[in-house]
Structures are given as structure tokens and as C-alpha cells.
Amino acid sequence: MKKKFDKYWFNSSGEDDYSMLFAFAVILDPRYKxxxxxYCYESIxxxxxxxxxxxxxxxxxxxxLFKEYAPKTRVPYETSLTPSSNSNTMSTSSSDHKRKFDIFADYDKREASSSCAKTxxxxxxxxxxxxxxxxxxxxxxxxxxxHWYGELSHLARDILTVPLTTVASESTFSI
Structure with missing residues (x-):
């Protein structure tokens, strides 16, 4: 029994490393995270x-792994204050005004895509x-x-539907 237990909880390399899949499943259970x-790792x-x-x-x-599920292209954040690209109606004095708005738009885009944004x-x-x-x-x-967690919900459902044992398949072959 211990051999079967170790087969699923330890890597095949024989290192003392617990399975990531089990760890992910625990984290994705909203009762435990x-x-x-x-607690388990501190006990082990x-x-x-x-x-x-x-x-x-x-x-x-x-x-x-979550990054693999996240959308590959992100729409940059745009403000409603960004002037239109129709430069025919802009006077010379408004071009300085446009540059100021462009600076803010660039700042907003940088802030929206910064690494401090929560996933x-x-x-x-x-x-x-x-x-x-x-x-x-x-x-x-x-x-x-x-609707709240988006791609994370897809990742969670994919991980949580992986069978955590092969007892059924092994017993089928044993029969």
C-alpha cells in the first residue's frame, strides 16, 4: 500500500518532492487554499x-500554469480623455495639449499592464x-x-477533473 501511495505523492525521479497536482488541487479548494x-508542508x-x-x-x-490559461493578448487601457487622431481640427496650441494627454495615456497603459496588477x-x-x-x-x-475568476475557473476545472488514483484501472487489469 505504501508503494502505491508513494507512486502518486512522489515524483518518478525518486526525489522527496510531493506531487504538484495534489498541491494545486488543495489550493484550488476554496475551503483550504x-x-x-x-500546514501540511510544515508537518511533513x-x-x-x-x-x-x-x-x-x-x-x-x-x-x-495560470499564465498558460490567461489570454495571450490584452487590450491596453485607454482613457476617454485621449484625443482623437483627427489632427486637421487641432490648432498648434492644442498639439501641446495633446502631448499632455498622450503622456497620461501612456502612464495609464503602463499602470494597467504593470506587474503589480492582481491576477x-x-x-x-x-x-x-x-x-x-x-x-x-x-x-x-x-x-x-x-464570471468572477474567468480563466482560473477553467484551470481549476481541468486540474480537479484529473483522476487522483489508478486503483480502478489497475483493478480492471488485475481482474
Missing amino acids: LSFLK FEDEIEAILKISDVRFKLGM QLDIYLDDPKMGRKVGLDILIFWKENE
Whole structure:
């Protein structure tokens, strides 16, 4: 039994590294998120620094996976104050005015696309956890909250539908 357990919780390389898929599934459960994973890793690893590094690694890899689901092209933020491109009606004095608005538009675009902007994953992780004893169908939760979490809900449904065991398939072959 321990051999089967290790097969799913440890990498095939034999390193003492717990499966990312299980970690992602725990994080994507709105009752647990990162706090339960942190508790588990602190219990498993005797060294607190190693646990923190593992948590950071899982969080980084989940962020990288989320980027694969995010739209590839983003519409830059535009203000309604940006002047139109019809320069025939603009006088010379208004060209200085246009440059000022262009500076603000460039600033707004930079701010909108800056790395400090929160992703759907960041928003989800910052939201309060649900009660642990709440009866919850996680797949229905992600489907119902697709309008709020967008691409993250697609990632969550893809990860959470992966079978977490091969007992059924192995027992079929054993029969």
C-alpha cells in the first residue's frame, strides 16, 4: 500500500518532492487554499525553511500554469480623455495639449499592464476561505464562479477533473 501511495505523492525521479497536482488541487479548494498546504508542508518537513521553499515553489508553478490559461493578448487601457487622431481640427496650441494627454495615456497603459496588477489567481487567494465544514461540490463552485475568476475557473476545472488514483484501472487489469 505504501508503494502505491508513494507512486502518486512522489515524483518518478525518486526525489522527496510531493506531487504538484495534489498541491494545486488543495489550493484550488476554496475551503483550504494555501493555508492548509502550508500546514501540511510544515508537518511533513522538519525544516521550516524547506517547507517555505516548497510552498513558494508550488505557488510559483501554479502561477506559471495560470499564465498558460490567461489570454495571450490584452487590450491596453485607454482613457476617454485621449484625443482623437483627427489632427486637421487641432490648432498648434492644442498639439501641446495633446502631448499632455498622450503622456497620461501612456502612464495609464503602463499602470494597467504593470506587474503589480492582481491576477485572478491573486484575487482568489486573497479572498477569504470558505468554512471547512461547508458541503461543497468544488466543480460546481468553479462553474458558478466562472464570471468572477474567468480563466482560473477553467484551470481549476481541468486540474480537479484529473483522476487522483489508478486503483480502478489497475483493478480492471488485475481482474
